[in-house]
Amino acid sequence: MATFVEKVLARAAGLPEVIPGQIVDVEPDLYMSHSASWRCIRALERLGTDRLHDPSRIAMVMDHISPARTAKTADDQRLCREFAARHGITRFWDVEAGIAHLVLMEEGLVRPGMVIIGTDSHSTIYGALGAFGTGVGFSEVTATWVTGKLWMKVPGSLRVEVEGRMPPGVTAKDLMLWLIGRLTADGATYLSVEFHGGYPASLTVSERMTMCNLAMELGAKNAYVPPDDVTRAYLAERGVPPGEYEEVFPDPGAGYVRTLAVDVSDLEPQVACPHTVDNVRPIGEVAGTHVDQVFIGSCANAKYDDLVEAARILKGRRVAPGVRLLVTPASRQVAARIAREGIHADLLEAGALITNPGCGACAGDGGAMADGEVTFSTANRNFQGRMGSYRSEIYLGSPATAAATAVRGVITDPREFL
Amino acid sequence: MNLVEKILARASGRARVTPGEVVVADVDRILLHDLSCYLTARVFEEEVRQPVCHPDRVVVVFDHHFSPPTEEQARMLQENRAWARRHGFHLFDCGSGNIHHVALHAGFIRPGTVVVGSDSHTPVHGTLGCFATGLGNYSHAALGLPFGKAWFRVPELVRIELEGTTGLGVTPRDVALFLTGQIGEGGMVYRALEFAGPYLEGLEVFDRWLFPLITVDVGAKSGHVQPDERTLSFLAELTGERPEAVRGDGDDVAEVRGWTVDGLEPQVACPPTVGNVHPVTESAGVPIQWAELGGHGGGRLQDIRLAARVLRGRRVHPQVRFNVVPSSRWVFTQALREGLVEDLHRAGATWFPPSTGSNQAINMGALAADETMVSTHARNFPGRNGGGRMYLASALTVAASAVAGCLADPREFVR
Numbered sequence: 001m002a003t004f005v006e007k008v009l010a011r012a013a014g015l016p017e018v019i020p021g022q023i024v025d026v027e028p029d030l031y032m033s034h035s036a037s038w039r040c041i042r043a044l045e046r047l048g049t050d051r052l053h054d055p056s057r058i059a060m061v062m063d064h065i066s067p068a069r070t071a072k073t074a075d076d077q078r079l080c081r082e083f084a085a086r087h088g089i090t091r092f093w094d095v096e097a098g099i100a101h102l103v104l105m106e107e108g109l110v111r112p113g114m115v116i117i118g119t120d121s122h123s124t125i126y127g128a129l130g131a132f133g134t135g136v137g138f139s140e141v142t143a144t145w146v147t148g149k150l151w152m153k154v155p156g157s158l159r160v161e162v163e164g165r166m167p168p169g170v171t172a173k174d175l176m177l178w179l180i181g182r183l184t185a186d187g188a189t190y191l192s193v194e195f196h197g198g199y200p201a202s203l204t205v206s207e208r209m210t211m212c213n214l215a216m217e218l219g220a221k222n223a224y225v226p227p228d229d230v231t232r233a234y235l236a237e238r239g240v241p242p243g244e245y246e247e248v249f250p251d252p253g254a255g256y257v258r259t260l261a262v263d264v265s266d267l268e269p270q271v272a273c274p275h276t277v278d279n280v281r282p283i284g285e286v287a288g289t290h291v292d293q294v295f296i297g298s299c300a301n302a303k304y305d306d307l308v309e310a311a312r313i314l315k316g317r318r319v320a321p322g323v324r325l326l327v328t329p330a331s332r333q334v335a336a337r338i339a340r341e342g343i344h345a346d347l348l349e350a351g352a353l354i355t356n357p358g359c360g361a362c363a364g365d366g367g368a369m370a371d372g373e374v375t376f377s378t379a380n381r382n383f384q385g386r387m388g389s390y391r392s393e394i395y396l397g398s399p400a401t402a403a404a405t406a407v408r409g410v411i412t413d414p415r416e417f418l
Numbered sequence: 419m420n421l422v423e424k425i426l427a428r429a430s431g432r433a434r435v436t437p438g439e440v441v442v443a444d445v446d447r448i449l450l451h452d453l454s455c456y457l458t459a460r461v462f463e464e465e466v467r468q469p470v471c472h473p474d475r476v477v478v479v480f481d482h483h484f485s486p487p488t489e490e491q492a493r494m495l496q497e498n499r500a501w502a503r504r505h506g507f508h509l510f511d512c513g514s515g516n517i518h519h520v521a522l523h524a525g526f527i528r529p530g531t532v533v534v535g536s537d538s539h540t541p542v543h544g545t546l547g548c549f550a551t552g553l554g555n556y557s558h559a560a561l562g563l564p565f566g567k568a569w570f571r572v573p574e575l576v577r578i579e580l581e582g583t584t585g586l587g588v589t590p591r592d593v594a595l596f597l598t599g600q601i602g603e604g605g606m607v608y609r610a611l612e613f614a615g616p617y618l619e620g621l622e623v624f625d626r627w628l629f630p631l632i633t634v635d636v637g638a639k640s641g642h643v644q645p646d647e648r649t650l651s652f653l654a655e656l657t658g659e660r661p662e663a664v665r666g667d668g669d670d671v672a673e674v675r676g677w678t679v680d681g682l683e684p685q686v687a688c689p690p691t692v693g694n695v696h697p698v699t700e701s702a703g704v705p706i707q708w709a710e711l712g713g714h715g716g717g718r719l720q721d722i723r724l725a726a727r728v729l730r731g732r733r734v735h736p737q738v739r740f741n742v743v744p745s746s747r748w749v750f751t752q753a754l755r756e757g758l759v760e761d762l763h764r765a766g767a768t769w770f771p772p773s774t775g776s777n778q779a780i781n782m783g784a785l786a787a788d789e790t791m792v793s794t795h796a797r798n799f800p801g802r803n804g805g806g807r808m809y810l811a812s813a814l815t816v817a818a819s820a821v822a823g824c825l826a827d828p829r830e831f832v833r
Contacts, residue, residue, distance in 0.1 A: 067782050071804030074786040096739055096768040339759045353513030356768050366485025370496035388489040
């Protein structure tokens with residue numbers, strides 16, 4: 001009787017079973033590296049080898065700075081392009097593609113039961129499709145390029161049972177912020193966080209991505225939502241039939257470090273206040289706080305559904321005078337769809353500045369703040385100095401709260417616009 | 419008097435002026451972008467410290483940044499904003515578009531007026547029949563802001579007459595590039611240029627735009643097109659009112675030079691300078707990694723439509739990244755309405771916020787050491803965008819090259 005993570009890591013390690021705390025050598029199915037891929041390449045040069053275990057498992061996406069604004073970055077990106085071409089790495093996406101996580105999921109590369117490592121801490125997001133995803137350092141990715149293996153300590157598991165009907169104007173982002181506020185930033189350190197129950201089952205893959213993405217901010221090793229018809233439909237749309245993956249489910253009676261029951265029926269919109277993600281308050285306690293900038297972007301909340309949620313409030317309204325609204329679609333596919341469906345025009349007419357797809361202001365690609373400025377962001381981190389000045393502040397919340405805040409110029413409860 | 423003399427005579431309160439004379443003229447419009455605004459503000463607040471004479475004449479557009487990448491740049495924009503608001507200037511924040519396109523679209527440019535700005539391409543406003551020129555930040559700080567004035571030596575006027583008909587795949591940008599090469603950098607130092615002739619008069623306003631734009635490249639003080647019916651109806655549609663036309667009398671011209679556009683081939687300004695212009699056929703086949711529609715002369719709706727002619731049903735070459743930077747929010751909105759955003763996206767292009775795009779690589783557009791970009795931008799000097807080499811061309815040539823992966827003759831793509 002094993003949890004999700006015990007089963008998935010046992011398979012990847014070629015062992016009949018594993019237990020929490022055990023050190024295993026796993027063979028990841030996919031190794032993602034983002035803009036830092038050049039560091040992996042430089043590390044490979046220092047290893048003195050040019051031999052790659054399996055180039056088809058390597059995926060590179062140039063997402064954090066897109067495109068270059070310095071000659072150094074341009075050189076680094078060219079190094080990655082040339083490396084990919086030389087080694088026959090076909091899963092290479094350039095600066096126009098968008099955020100690595102979204103690109104890999106949209107391309108059907110992330111499948112239930114897979115073990116995926118990435119040079120990005122929010123690689124936990126792959127749990128939205130029932131895969132094991134975790135963030136590792138670039139040198140670990142480099143070593144995996146060469147050996148095809150990476151050691152890991154098998155994590156214990158936290159089981160979160162979420163039930164209830166989410167009230168209008170409240171979203172999966174609010175649930176996760178509430179949970180992070182309650183459990184704190186190290187509430188699930190090195191644990192595999194499994195989301196079960198009627199609420200996650202009712203969600204789209206996009207919302208499940210938000211949940212698994214934010215699980216990182218609990219300190220999680222990975223996150224997981226059990227695959228179901230929603231998962232299968234998402235994959236089928238991307239040309240991946242059920243025969244091409246093996247769903248992994250925890251056994252009934254598996255051992256959890258902790259089990260938590262949550263009812264979302266009375267949840268309110270939540271806001272993470274400066275300067276930590278677990279400094280969470282219900283919207284009522286921070287409403288009215290002045291903002292200079294609103295950023296709708298990042299792998300947490302810049303997917304199609306998120307931009308629709310924001311546009312529902314922004315359409316026919318104007319961004320408050322003096323407030324800058326930055327919107328960075330998560331991927332090229334998202335950018336194309338919002339243009340096609342008129343959402344881009346709605347946002348533009350509301351006064352938004354819509355950038356090319358990518359990590360955008362979340363990763364320091366624009367959106368920097370001067371002393372004393374305040375940003376309301378849909379991203380997943382609000383650490384001091386992350387977006388420019390050490391004397392600026394970042395609040396985190398849902399796209400709906402961000403949109404309502406952009407319209408009023410102060411942090412605003414999105415339910416006022418329902 | 420010619421148009422420049424008439425404008426400067428009115429603005430300096432004289433019955434007439436003649437070339438060589440120095441006049442102190444009232445300035446009707448001062449245009450500052452995010453970089454020049456910062457420097458002008460510094461000088462003004464540290465050394466001048468007086469009330470601004472006509473704050474409603476000052477237009478500030480943040481166009482080099484579309485989103486500050488560093489804290490220092492954020493602070494610069496924050497100071498600009500505070501300064502503009504304190505004095506009551508018109509402020510267009512990041513994402514509004516290119517300074518000159520925004521100023522024109524927002525109705526700030528009127529025929530017969532004096533327009534100055536820190537940007538060296540400010541003469542582009544001669545398109546609507548202004549006397550428009552670039553001045554240093556100190557000039558704005560010392561004279562423009564406190565007194566609403568600037569001094570000028572009245573330039574001699576040279577009329578450039580263009581006639582003939584361009585062939586398929588040859589655009590007004592090719593003609594403007596050709597002229598730059600023909601006249602030469604520094605070929606018209608401190609002269610005013612009047613672009614005229616049946617070819618030019620047959621162009622719509624945003625195609626005429628490309629001619630006064632080259633003024634600075636040939637060393638001239640200003641460049642203009644005499645306002646005509648097309649200018650006036652353009653402005654009537656834009657602003658809802660029909661302005662008075664100020665026109666020159668036609669004979670006070672130091673020199674007349676003429677070219678025909680018959681038989682002209684698509685042109686490219688090759689590295690390292692804007693005047694190094696050759697037919698595209700001489701550079702065809704040079705591999706490129708970057709292509710961009712944008713800048714003072716690009717990112718017009720016309721450019722986006724031209725690129726779509728090439729790109730519909732085709733794909734950008736896998737080795738090329740193709741950036742599209744609309745020149746203003748109006749252009750972006752219109753491109754969305756016409757389905758151009760989707761069309762170019764499908765072909766592999768990436769859309770960026772309205773701005774000056776890769777100009778000086780503030781938010782984007784840095785090149786690696788041996789990378790090459792072809793763009794509709796106005797400058798190609800070495801080091802301007804990191805490493806690399808830059809070619810300047812028409813939107814058609816840029817799009818055709820993006821598809822081919824190397825500099826390409828667009829005539830093969832628009833048959």
